[in-house]
Amino acid sequence: MTKTAEFELVAPEELLLSELVELVVVPGAEGDFGVLPGHSPLISTLRTGVITVYEKNEVKKRLFVSGGFVEVTPERCTVLADEAVSIETADRRDVENRVRASQEVFDAAREDEKDDAAEALRISKALLAVLDTAGQA
């Protein structure tokens, strides 16, 4: 039997995923890295990107994260995501609406709110881009 590690994906509002996995690839702040069972202990920040869960060398799940943290121990990998969206179940139209809404907020934002609005816009656009590439693949 292949070795597995416990993988957990937690968003502030709920525990999204908790399962045994063989390999998971995480978008770390300094580059993507794969976590196999027995990985050396590591704490890292995440950048906006995609978490990919593999099983038997095939992609099993893909999840978009806007950012967060990851803690890795030999038997466990815990992702604390600011926001996580499953790419399989995401609705493209919802995401398009979100991009439009955040664009409007950005355009209307005052000077001191610009940064936050720009960040929200960047994240929604990144999600849309991820959905598009997933659709082609």
Place this chain on the structure above:
Amino acid sequence: MPNLKDLRVRIDSVKSTQKITSAMKMVAAAKLRRAQEQAEAARPFSERMDRMLSSLYDGLPAGTSGPELLAGKGKDDIHLIVVMTSDRGLCGGFNSSIVRGALKIINRLLDDGKEVKILCIGRKGRDILRRDFRSLILDTFEDVGRKALSFVDATMVSDRILRMFANGEFDVCTMIYNRFQSAMTQIVTPQQLIPFQASPKTHSNAAEDLDSSEVEAAGAGKAVYDFEPDEQAILEDLLPRNLSIQLFRALLENAASEQGARMTAMDNATRNAGEMIDDLTVTYNRTRQAFITKELIEIISGAEAL
């Protein structure tokens, strides 16, 4: 002798009040269940966050004290008090007990000659505090989580607090909220947010959760964590996030407490209304009988006189 019609009107009005309070009780019970579920769903994140934070403490090189959010500014002259109350009343002693707790802290700080600033979450707390400390209240967040509490609400508040901290507008930040114990009991809890103190409770719980083998593994693992980027950078990222999480958790607890308090208060009100109706009905019946008796006496004595 009381007027029969007045009594009837009173009984009707108490009955309709009772209908309202019992409906409110039912609504509060449903909302309480939802709030409790939400609070439970949010728990894993803060637990993992605690675990990660304690690994980071241990990972900090000796001699460094970490960012200001953790170490503080080395003084405590200006205090920011975040008072969490509800937007709506009719929930028993919920709001007044929070405000009482807040007043105690504020007065003590003022007596010590500290400067105090107040940030209100919820209209009710602001309304009461405004009487004595109008000049100290900086701002009020209203309608937080009116529909459903989301993490964005907490982020909004924490962003504001962080901005103020960065501008040096306060040194120490404490929040006061009601911790949810059960529908009957809520505990007013002050919690210091900045500089951040890991609550001893969560730490001992975390230790209990792990069985001994895991503790050993964790203990062995802790020493050799790799950090990417370095500890300082992660801490600087993690601490603001932790502030949002703490606020979010407190908001959720508060929301559950509010519904619990309202449910209990409305339950009492419904029962009181029931007692009142019984009393009034007895009085009503007695008066009615007295009238009948009186009329009978009049008729009989009239007949006898003939």
